[in-house]
Amino acid sequence: MRNTFAREMTVLGSEHDGLVLLSGDIGNRLFDDYKRHFPMRFLNCGVAEANMMGMAAGMAQSGLRPVVYTINAFITTRCFEQIRLDVCYQNVPVVIVGVGAGLSYAALGGTHHSCEDIGILRLLPNLTVICPGDATEVQLALRASLHHDGPVYIRLGKKGEPRVHKTPPEFTIGKGIRVRAGDEVCLLSTGNMLPVAVDAAAELERRGISAEVVSMHTVKPLDEDLLAESFWRFSAVVTVEEHAARGGLGGSVAEWLADRPPQRARLCRMGTGDMFLHQAGGQDYARRYFGLTSANVAASAMRLHSLTAGRRHRVFV
Amino acid sequence: MTTGERDVRQVLGERVRPLLEGAAGGPDLEALAAMARQLRGRLVQMSHKAGTAHLASSLSCIDILVAAYWAVLDIDPERPADPARDRLILSKGHAATALYAALAYRGFFSTDILDSYAVAGSALAEHPSPGCAPSVEAATGSLGHGLPLGLGMAFAARLQRTLNRVYVVLSDGECNEGSVWEAALFAPAHALDRLVAVIDYNKWQATGRSEEVMALRPLKEKWAAFGWSAHEIDGHDLGALVRTMRKVPDGSGKPVAIIAHTVKGKGISFMEDDNDWHYRAPDADQVVAAFEELGLR
Numbered sequence: 001m002r003n004t005f006a007r008e009m010t011v012l013g014s015e016h017d018g019l020v021l022l023s024g025d026i027g028n029r030l031f032d033d034y035k036r037h038f039p040m041r042f043l044n045c046g047v048a049e050a051n052m053m054g055m056a057a058g059m060a061q062s063g064l065r066p067v068v069y070t071i072n073a074f075i076t077t078r079c080f081e082q083i084r085l086d087v088c089y090q091n092v093p094v095v096i097v098g099v100g101a102g103l104s105y106a107a108l109g110g111t112h113h114s115c116e117d118i119g120i121l122r123l124l125p126n127l128t129v130i131c132p133g134d135a136t137e138v139q140l141a142l143r144a145s146l147h148h149d150g151p152v153y154i155r156l157g158k159k160g161e162p163r164v165h166k167t168p169p170e171f172t173i174g175k176g177i178r179v180r181a182g183d184e185v186c187l188l189s190t191g192n193m194l195p196v197a198v199d200a201a202a203e204l205e206r207r208g209i210s211a212e213v214v215s216m217h218t219v220k221p222l223d224e225d226l227l228a229e230s231f232w233r234f235s236a237v238v239t240v241e242e243h244a245a246r247g248g249l250g251g252s253v254a255e256w257l258a259d260r261p262p263q264r265a266r267l268c269r270m271g272t273g274d275m276f277l278h279q280a281g282g283q284d285y286a287r288r289y290f291g292l293t294s295a296n297v298a299a300s301a302m303r304l305h306s307l308t309a310g311r312r313h314r315v316f317v
Numbered sequence: 318m319t320t321g322e323r324d325v326r327q328v329l330g331e332r333v334r335p336l337l338e339g340a341a342g343g344p345d346l347e348a349l350a351a352m353a354r355q356l357r358g359r360l361v362q363m364s365h366k367a368g369t370a371h372l373a374s375s376l377s378c379i380d381i382l383v384a385a386y387w388a389v390l391d392i393d394p395e396r397p398a399d400p401a402r403d404r405l406i407l408s409k410g411h412a413a414t415a416l417y418a419a420l421a422y423r424g425f426f427s428t429d430i431l432d433s434y435a436v437a438g439s440a441l442a443e444h445p446s447p448g449c450a451p452s453v454e455a456a457t458g459s460l461g462h463g464l465p466l467g468l469g470m471a472f473a474a475r476l477q478r479t480l481n482r483v484y485v486v487l488s489d490g491e492c493n494e495g496s497v498w499e500a501a502l503f504a505p506a507h508a509l510d511r512l513v514a515v516i517d518y519n520k521w522q523a524t525g526r527s528e529e530v531m532a533l534r535p536l537k538e539k540w541a542a543f544g545w546s547a548h549e550i551d552g553h554d555l556g557a558l559v560r561t562m563r564k565v566p567d568g569s570g571k572p573v574a575i576i577a578h579t580v581k582g583k584g585i586s587f588m589e590d591d592n593d594w595h596y597r598a599p600d601a602d603q604v605v606a607a608f609e610e611l612g613l614r
Contacts, residue, residue, distance in 0.1 A: 051465045051499035058469020090447040
């Protein structure tokens with residue numbers, strides 16, 4: 001995702017005169033190509049996220065299109081007030097891009113984990129929250145964000161994630177993308193867990209359960225039409241994210257559900273727990289620690305499916 | 318005037334023509350002082366009527382705002398959104414009444430609108446909200462936000478070649494915030510010499526002497542050490558304010574910091590340097606006393 005982001009920035013630099021890239025002293029050599037083409041429109045803002053975010057807002061107020069980039073954990077919680085006030089309260093089109101979603105940087109320790117960002121940012125009025133599922137979605141999300149009249153947060157994984165989309169899908173902010181069709185259970189994945197959800201669907205298929213997979217790249221605004229359809233069509237809906245299930249996509253869907261009459265499908269939320277991870281270990285280890293594996297996602301979906309599949313479908317008006 | 322014409326003027330060294338130009342070609346200091354008195358009276362009224370705090374903080378920066386809006390900034394009330402306009406960000410947003418009154422009297426909106434200050438449903442809240450009035454350049458109120466915003470605007474001005482200047486008015490208490498010093502480190506590295514930090518140095522913050530809360534002194538030396546072209550002036554000397562604020566860029570290639578020594582509650586003797594007036598609102602008798610002292614009625 002990271003390298004695709006850098007490549008796409010160079011492409012977009014030619015399309016948008018006002019595009020400015022602000023980096024928080026990371027991405028050594030990553031932006032060489034962009035910098036060669038647009039030396040005046042790159043700023044290394046140093047290790048000073050509050051100033052970087054405020055500056056970006058000031059630039060946007062003056063008509064530029066700033067894209068702010070640094071490590072996920074630091075571009076969200078470190079300068080939350082600047083995002084809240086300078087960017088969202090003033091409602092200016094800043095694109096905030098964090099790299100290292102969830103447990104992507106697990107090996108670097110808890111300081112670099114980012115499992116709360118969706119939760120805190122989706123509370124902010126005016127802000128759109130996008131978690132692309134693969135590199136193709138990164139490219140499409142960035143492009144769409146620069147045409148969006150308002151602030152956007154884009155949550156990147158790291159580099160080298162598997163590409164899920166073989167061809168570019170239609171991408172609209174706020175509309176989930178069906179990655180795989182199914183008719184018994186539905187896996188709603190956001191962000192870098194998409195390949196895990198796809199694997200889980202394959203596992204379910206081997207066990208005779210037909211699973212749909214949706215990339216819910218936009219957590220805010222939530223695709224309510226898709227949710228309404230999913231909770232009606234399927235016996236089970238499982239949200240999958242590398243983020244705390246409370247507050248994240250799972251929390252969003254649970255809130256949506258709470259405001260409605262009982263639905264056919266039941267909800268299971270897969271995410272990280274209410275705890276910090278204090279152990280060493282890479283992303284795979286950290287995912288296993290929190291049970292975020294395709295086997296676990298499949299098992300959860302099966303359990304829920306077995307509980308609800310026999311229930312008679314009732315229609316509520 | 319197009320941006321191109323402006324460029325030519327800048328190249329020729331001709332500065333912005335002030336509204337209140339005296340006979341000798343300099344600023345009409347008498348007229349500026351009269352305007353400052355009028356605004357002070359209005360602030361006292363506004364605080365009294367609304368029962369709101371921060372009157373003393375507003376009074377301390379009135380001369381800075383009068384100098385800026387009437388004799389320094391290249392602005393036009395007819396075109397508040399002109400991309401090439403000079404910007405002023407009141408980063409100490411708690412002095413909102415000072416900003417509202419200055420903009421209204423400068424012609425950006427009717428002074429009658431000031432009567433709606435802090436009234437439920439009105440646009441003019443106790444801290445300026447985004448776009449609440451023409452020429453309010455930023456939503457402020459949480460401290461430490463204005464200078465980074467101003468930096469972004471100054472960077473945009475360079476990229477867009479508009480040559481405008483960006484003035485940010487901060488309080489000394491605000492200089493407790495780390496983000497101020499992040500911005501202070503950043504601006505000189507990029508030689509943003511059209512960015513100006515004006516520090517309304519009234520020596521108080523909400524609940525104590527600013528020097529006792531955080532070791533601010535020596536403030537001018539701090540800004541100079543950070544790479545700014547630092548000046549120290551009397552923040553109630555309109556002539557000095559106009560001279561120093563006009564000389565931007567000053568040829569040093571550095572951003573400009575103006576440490577403006579002020580008195581909290583300036584202009585009303587019984588409020589001056591009394592920090593109780595950070596929170597108090599004047600009663601009717603105190604309004605009368607203040608007006609007498611200001612020579613208003």
